[in-house]
Amino acid sequence: MNKISIVGGAGRVGETTAQILAEQELCREVALLDVNEGMSEGVALDIVQTSPFFKFDSRVVGSDDPSILAGSDLVVITAGQARKPGMSRSDVLEANVRVIDAVTDEIMTHAPDAMVLVVSNPVDTLTYRVAQRTGWDRRRIFGQAGVLDASRMAGFIAQETGFSVRDITTMVLGGHGDTMVPVSRFCTINGIPLSHFLPEERIAAIMERTRKGGAEILALRKNSSAYDAPGAAVATMIDAIVRNRRRLLPCVAILDGEYGEREIAMGVPCVLGWQGVEQVVELDLEPIERADFDRSAASVRADIERLREIS
Structure with missing residues (x-):
């Protein structure tokens, strides 16, 4: 560029x-x-x-x-x-x-x-x-949201397991807030499901810590929210676009029927390339994952409704 x-x-x-x-x-x-x-x-x-x-x-x-x-x-x-x-x-x-x-x-x-x-x-x-x-x-x-949330989750998994973060792949969907949806089923360590290495309760704890990742930093710093990881997340997205890498990354995208949603923006897997969001990838969510996604969408919609009041 x-x-x-x-x-x-x-x-x-x-x-x-x-x-x-x-x-x-x-x-x-x-x-x-x-x-x-x-x-x-x-x-x-x-x-x-x-x-x-x-x-x-x-x-x-x-x-x-x-x-x-x-x-x-x-x-x-x-x-x-x-x-x-x-x-x-x-x-x-x-x-x-x-x-x-x-x-x-x-x-x-x-x-x-x-x-x-x-x-x-x-x-x-x-x-x-x-x-x-x-x-x-x-x-x-x-x-930018899912790239940051997924990186936080990967960091927490690396701390918990002792494995290199280079081998860890994570996926976080939904709104960038307390209702975000870390999807452990799509989290792997060098292609091996996370559940092979960690029991269900530890995975649940990591998912919850991911949801609170930004608040944890804010509470510790007191006078500043996070900026190093967010800056790196933004640069990662821009690198995918500038170099036309067509990377599959979780980003906030405008939905037009994907996941059954319209007139909303929220975190979903996207293909980023020279034209920006070149494709929204729909995952086949299991019932519990779908319920969490719908709950997150409802939270985002509540804020969108507030926009009308503010305007």
Whole structure:
């Protein structure tokens, strides 16, 4: 790609993402937009000064002027209010939907041909909002959640089993919140089912810890939610798109009949390639898994209904 922009680029997730994108040279230019005057320019300058160490030539720039988005191939939205200890992701909906609406309008004005990757919470609902507001092809609008949740689950499994995380594959579906659906049946260690190595109660504990993974970090840090793993998750999705890898990754996608759902965005397995979400993969869920998925969808729909009240 020629240019990737990050809205909220002076925030911790935005800055981490920008650093990885530059280091991996996933585009020629990384543009950081932030409402706080001078902050994105400072972040950009700091990242540029790491280039002699990491040997990258990507250009990194910052501004508080939305026109910096012009020419973007992809825009990452990390802007918005972060949750505090004890808050759910849905608790920041009212504040963040107003931010997202303003950001979406700026993207439509300055980068009408871009793809949009939503990171701000509640990510499922806000991804739906961006799609609704733009009216763009659903392949171009998607959110980051499942990649992060699946990585957390893989990390927990590696800690529990002692096996290399390189051999661990996980799958997490549903909304990015307490009702997310880690599907242990699709979790393997080098192709061998997880159930071969761990008893049912330990797997259940890992699934529950995965659901609370973000809250656990927030409670420990107290003054910050996670940003290292989220930034890496965003970069992983962008790598799949930029390099047209057609990777199968769990992402927030706009559903149009898949899993029996429409007019909703939530985490499902997607094929990511040059056009964005090139395919939504439907898994044959067992009754308990299906019930959990439906419960998660109902939670996302409740937030979507709140959008109408806020609007």
